[in-house]
Amino acid sequence: MSFKAALVILFLAWPCAGVSWAGAPVEAIEVMAKAPALVMAEASVATPKAPADLKLAWWSLVKSEHSPFGPYDYFSARLFRLTGPNGPLGPADTENSEKPYPPDHEGPGEAIARKLDDRQNDPQYDQKVDQEGGQKGDQDGLISHKNLIASPLRPNSLQVVLKKSDLTLMGHRPVAAGEPVYIEASPLVHDGAWYVFIKADSQCVIDVLSSLVIGGNTVYAQTKASLYPPKAVSNSPPLKLDRVNWPILTVKSPARAAFRMLAGSKLILEAKDYRQESLMVLDYGSFNKLSVNDSDLIEYFVSDDPLLNLSGYSKSKEIVLFSLLRPKGREAQNPVLVSFSFEVFRNQAIHASQKGAVWLFIVTVVLAFLLTLVYRRRFGLDD
Amino acid sequence: MTIRMLRLISQHVFFFILTFSGRLGISLGPSLPCLSCPYVTGCGGVCYLRMLQSPMGGLGMNLAVLFTQRGLQALAAFGLFVVLVALFGQSWCGWTCPFGLLQDYAARLRNKLRIREAILSDRAMFTIKIFKCIFFVYLLIIPVLITLGLAHSDLTLPYCAICPVKLIMPLITGDPTYLNLDFTNSVLLTESVVLIVFSGLVLVGMFFKTRFFCLICPMSLLISLFRPIFLLRLIKEPAACLGCGNCRRVCPTTIDKSAPLSNDLKLSTKHIDAVRGFAKSCQGCFNCAQCCSTEGSLGIKFGPKVIFRASRSYAAKLLKRKSFH
Structure with a gap:
């Protein structure tokens, strides 16, 4: 092979080979530092076929601390249900849920599973949790659900009250402090899942008080979230970030979980069935049936598709919905506990140079x- | 109100809508036949080229999912694109494209500075057309190759990765996010280098040549593929043409519609295109029809109805102005 031919082959192969190397400049965080922190609040509810006493499955906030590329975390989530015969479900395990879990640590799934086991064994458990939740809420400065008064909201709407100003609900105008925002369920929202995207340009702490009205029943969820602008980080690990745990998801069949990542990010979804009951995780887009056993890992590449963008605002972001369906004939059984955890791999713009x-x-x-x-x-x- | 004024208003309104109205919750969907860049934060719609390359709704999509909800959504997006193109044809480029308006302003700046517009030789035009075809084939083939496992997965959205609009439009709105060299691997590094160099060349090119990027825009080529179903079209009466060349002088892409044509349409492809007004680089701006000083030689037709015919008085009124672009 002549030298010229080798040069031509090298010239053609280089852009397609995906060769990476160490020691590349790391300035991407500075580039991304101007990107606002993104917070996603999600409410997922059971379908109308679910029993009337479980209208709101869970509510949580997910934040991206650095950038849409960066690690995802979620804030303490509190779930209150004012209606129904069983009283409140009790707060989520907030102390454990705010940090990534070491492998041998009891994660939120185990914690809630243990609580539900206790609940089954102790007839007074609901009442105890109710009292604990209220007291703990008062200690945290959060409003206990007992102090909340049901407001005459429109059916099938979500009311969000932000306690700090300078925030923007994506797709809406800026929201003033304390101003309630009503979000109607849109056709793109599946099975009663509402999404609220909050953008903050500076560090702030917000209280999000949401009221969810489904079929005339009002459900309150309150959470306190700290939003930080992206931080400049140098010498960050080249690829793999810290493991980030997905909030505990208590589902009543059928229900949905949703998460939001930047297009092109690589995602590994881990679904655990703490009750050892069979679950199927369906990829929303392709409906490829994936059997999930304990600790099975599903690798899913989040692609770049504006079709699934619910907000219509951040076009380069991606929302992927996974459906959790229980096998036929077992839909009406007790709630199944599923814990999602996923690892975020930094993709683009990590080894980047803006000056160059x-x-x-x-x-x-x-x-x-x-x-x-x-x-x-x-x-x-x-x- | 003249057609030119209507076009100016349309361009500015669409620039605002397609660039900023996402912040107001407006979204015109992913099927737009103009360069409404989704990388602009808060854009109000998405260029269909992005969908076309997407593995979730375009050529990179697995056939197995064609009849799932996602596949049907992709087909619906394509159907909407075809309908929009059929309705307004190449006018999407001349009347709505936000990047087209930027190029028009670059031309105005050049005129203000009294720098003469570059006139491309036939050879230069031919070379540029080759690049246009290369870009188009590139964006069509790479997603398929990725699906087949024959191309690196970081080449997803191959054309978007090197499209100058991705860099320039966010910069216009104050967002330098995409101005970076990505050293993650050789694929991304090459794409980011090509993006920056290409953007720089296009910036300079659109200054010296009106609507320079339109000459290499694959969206323009994609739209032109649907020429037979355009409802809004330019018509020409070859027998009435005097060959004065006004149409070429005011055409942003220098299409010559004043070729000495006879009534026989069996001419070269270039001339047939000129007769039908469907030359591949046509922007649908209708400058030529407005400035044609021969009665009835050029006209604008929507479906079966002729909505405008060239007239000497109309052309004289417009040509009094300094610059038509």
Whole structure:
């Protein structure tokens, strides 16, 4: 092979080979530092076929601390149900849920599973949890559900009250402090899942008080969330980030979980069935049936598709819905506990250089401008 | 109100809608036949080229999911694109494209600075058309290759990765996010280098040549593939043409519709295109029809109805102005 042929092959192969190397400049965080923190609040509810005493399955907030590329975390979630014969479900395990879990630590799934086991064994458990929840809520400065008064909301709507201003609900105008925002269920929302995207440009703490009205029953969920603008981080690990746990999901069949990631991010979804009951996880898009046993890992590549973008705002983001369906004939059984955890792999713009890009851009423009000005006739630009 | 004024209003209204109205909760969907860049935060619609390359709703989609909800959504998006193109044809480029408006302003700046517009030689035009075809084939083939496992997965959305609109439009709105060199691997590094260099060249090109990027825009080529079903079209009466060349002079892409044509349409492809007004680079701006000083030589037709015919008085009124672009 001649030297020229080798050069040509190298020239063609280089852009397609995906060769990566160590020691590349790490400036991406600075690039992304201007991106606002994204918070997703989700409410997932059972379908109308579910028993009337379980209208709101769970409510949580998910934040991206650094950027849409960065690690995902979620805030403490509290779930109150004012209606129904069984009283409140009790708060989520907030102390454990705010940090990533070490492998041998009891995660939220185990915690809630244990609580539900206790609940089955102790007839007074609901009442105890009710009292604990109220007291703990008062200690945290959060409003106990007992102090909440059901407001005459419209059916099938979600009311969100933000306690701090300077926030924007994506797809809506900026929301003033304390101003209730009503979000109607849109056709794109599946089976009663509502999504609220909150964007914050500076560090702030918000209280999100939401009221969910389904079929005339009002369900309150309150959470306190700290939003931080992206931080500048240097020498961050090149690929794998910390493991981030997905909030505990207590589902009544059928229900849905949703998560939001940046397009192109790589996602590993881990679904655990703490009751050892068979579950199927359905990929929303392709409906490929994936059997999930304990600790099975499902690798799913989040692609770049505006079709599934519910907000219509952040077009480069992706929302993927996974459906959890129980096998036929077992739909009406007790709630199944499922814990989702996923690992976020940093994808683009980690090893990036903005300074180099700016210089390259300027040099290109200036050179092209001067050359065109001087040699326009030679370039065939003046016929 | 003249057609030119209507076009200016339309361009500015669509620029605002397609660039900023997402912040107001407006979304015109993913099927737009113009360069409404989804990488602009808060854009109000998405260019269909993105969907076309997408593995979730375009050529990269697995056939197995064609008859699932996702596949049907993709087909619906394509159907909507075809309907929109059939309704307004190439006018999407001239009347709505936000990047087209930017290019028009670059041309105005050049005129203000009294720098003469570059006139491309036939050879240069031919070279540019080759690039246009290369871009188009590139965006069609790579997603398929990725699906077949023959191309690196980081080449997803191959054209978007190097499209100058992805860099320039966010910059216009104050977002430098995409101005970076991505050193993750050789694929992304190459794409980011090509994006930056290409954007720089296009910036310079659109300054020296009106609507320079339209000459290489694959969306323009994609729209032109649907020429037979355009409802809004340019018509020409070859017998009435005097060959004055006004149409070429005011055409942003320098299409010559004043070729000495006879009534025989069995001419070269270029001339047949000119007769039908469907040359591949046509922007649908209708400058040519407005400035044609020969009565009835050029006209605008929507479906079966002729909505405008060239007239000497109309052309004289417009040509009094300094710059038509």
